[in-house]
Amino acid sequence: MKLLITGYSGFVGGVLTESLAELGTYELNLLGRKSSNLGDVFHHSLDADSDYSEALDGVETVVHCAARVHVMQDKALDPLAEFRAVNTQGTLNLARQAAQLGVKRFVFVSSIKVNGESTTDKPAFCASDKPMPEDPYGLSKAEAEAQLLRLGQETGMDIVIIRPPLVYGQGVKANFASLMRFVAKGLPLPFRAIRNNRRSLVSVYNLVDLIKVCLVHPLAANKTFLVSDDQDLSTAEMVALMARVQNKKNIAIPVPVFLFRIAAAVLKKQDVVDRLTGSLQLDITETKNTLDWTPPYSVEDGFKLAAKK
Numbered sequence: 395m396k397l398l399i400t401g402y403s404g405f406v407g408g409v410l411t412e413s414l415a416e417l418g419t420y421e422l423n424l425l426g427r428k429s430s431n432l433g434d435v436f437h438h439s440l441d442a443d444s445d446y447s448e449a450l451d452g453v454e455t456v457v458h459c460a461a462r463v464h465v466m467q468d469k470a471l472d473p474l475a476e477f478r479a480v481n482t483q484g485t486l487n488l489a490r491q492a493a494q495l496g497v498k499r500f501v502f503v504s505s506i507k508v509n510g511e512s513t514t515d516k517p518a519f520c521a522s523d524k525p526m527p528e529d530p531y532g533l534s535k536a537e538a539e540a541q542l543l544r545l546g547q548e549t550g551m552d553i554v555i556i557r558p559p560l561v562y563g564q565g566v567k568a569n570f571a572s573l574m575r576f577v578a579k580g581l582p583l584p585f586r587a588i589r590n591n592r593r594s595l596v597s598v599y600n601l602v603d604l605i606k607v608c609l610v611h612p613l614a615a616n617k618t619f620l621v622s623d624d625q626d627l628s629t630a631e632m633v634a635l636m637a638r639v640q641n642k643k644n645i646a647i648p649v650p651v652f653l654f655r656i657a658a659a660v661l662k663k664q665d666v667v668d669r670l671t672g673s674l675q676l677d678i679t680e681t682k683n684t685l686d687w688t689p690p691y692s693v694e695d696g697f698k699l700a701a702k703k
Contacts, residue, residue, distance in 0.1 A: 396421040396452050397609070398497075400440065400488070401459030403428040406503060406561060410457065410602045425449050425488075426460065440484035446491050455499040455609055456492050458485060463531075477534035485538045486545070493549035499615070500546070501554045501608050503601075504539055506594075506620065506676060507532030508557055512668060514591070518675035521557070521618045543616070552615040554608045556601075559622055559676055563598035564702050569669075574701065577636040577644075585670070586646035588629035588654075594622035594676040595632075597696030600689040604681070611685050619681040625693045626675050639697045 397414065401407035402424040414420045415432040422433030425446065429435060436449035440460050450456075462480035489500050509519040510526040525540075527533040539555050546553035562570045576583060604621050608614040627635065630646065637644035651671050658667035682688060691699075 395419070395454050395609075396423065398423040398425060398449055398453045398456045398492075399433070399459065400425045400457070401461065401503075402426055402430060402433070404459060405563070405566060406598055406601060407457075407459035409563065409598045410459065410605055413602050413606070423449050423453060440480050440488065442479065442483035442487050444484075444487065446488055447495060450492055450495045450497060453492070453495070453497055455501065456488070456497055457501045457503070457605060457609070458488065459503045460484075461503075462534075474530035474533065477530045478537065481531070481534035482537045482541070486541050489542055489545055489551075493545060493551040497551060499552040499554060499609070500542065501556065501605060502539065502542055503605070504535045504555050504557045504618075505532060506557045506559045506674070508536040508539060509620075511674070512672050513675045514668075514672040518594075518677040519620060520677045521620050521680055539618070546616055554614045554616075555618040556604060556608065557618065557620050557676075558596045558601050559594045559674060561596055561598050561601055562696065562700050564699050566598070566700060570700070573633070574636050574640070577633060577642055578640050578701075580642060580645055582645040582647050583633055584647045584649035585629045585633050586648040587650055588671050589631070590651075591628050591671055591673045592626040592675050593629070593632070594626050594674060595693070595696075596622045596689075597691050597693075597699065599691050599696065599699065603690050604685075604687060607685050607687050613684050617684065619685070620676045620678050621681060622676045622678050622689070623691070623693045623696060624678055624682075624689050627693065629670055635694065635697050636701070639694065639701045 397420050402411040424433045424435045438444045508525045511528045525536045527536045542553045634644045654667045658664045
């Protein structure tokens with residue numbers, strides 16, 4: 395089977411491309427800008443105008459990992475327009491051409507931000523929930539999902555949507571990596587009292603395993619799946635596990651949660667504090683039942699792999 399992978403040089407796409415190349419059962423076309431010896435590379439940006447016909451020639455399945463990613467402090471003058479240009483319009487341009495050229499299945503790596511930002515004092519998110527994106531990134535992904543499903547109905551191309559929460563693993567960057575480094579340095583962290591929240595995470599290895607299932611599973615067609623490690627952690631538990639897998643002492647100070655909330659109000663950092671003290675849980679029961687899938691890596695397995703240098 396010939397596959398086209400977009401975002402092959404990114405965090406998720408890189409692990410996926412290496413995993414599929416090792417299997418040796420797929421012929422890989424890679425859409426992006428960087429060189430690679432794991433498949434045939436086609437140098438294109440993701441936008442509303444590019445012609446992807448050469449990259450799609452003979453392809454049966456597209457795995458679309460490329461995106462303009464979410465950042466905490468976006469410097470763009472019009473972030474929504476920037477996200478839409480890549481995540482919505484670029485995705486639909488690629489998908490339309492794929493359908494026209496006979497691609498059978500389009501696997502779209504979306505985001506749990508389509509569901510919303512928080513499940514604090516709410517049930518866990520489900521795939522069947524009404525989309526409630528709260529930021530430009532989540533909105534651009536939600537719009538892409540809706541248009542992909544319509545395209546699938548019109549053309550007969552299978553659409554598979556996967557919504558991960560925070561993805562971590564070896565080489566991850568941003569907040570997860572920073573927290574892991576702080577723990578490794580033995581710095582005292584004020585998170586011991588944050589025990590009542592619950593957050594779903596997914597290791598990149600579990601996410602890639604699910605993507606591989608969705609390439610071929612007949613019941614994946616035209617469905618949306620949530621994915622996680624299926625073991626949610628409080629912030630305190632997360633920090634303790636980071637310490638354990640790095641053989642470090644967990645130097646955590648029990649600062650009361652209400653003090654974080656006061657600090658958030660004073661410093662106008664409510665979104666940051668919400669991520670530390672709030673909950674974001676995913677119910678992946680439908681994913682497991684529909685696809686007969688269980689995450690192959692435990693949370694501790696994933697954290698150990700993430701801690702490797």
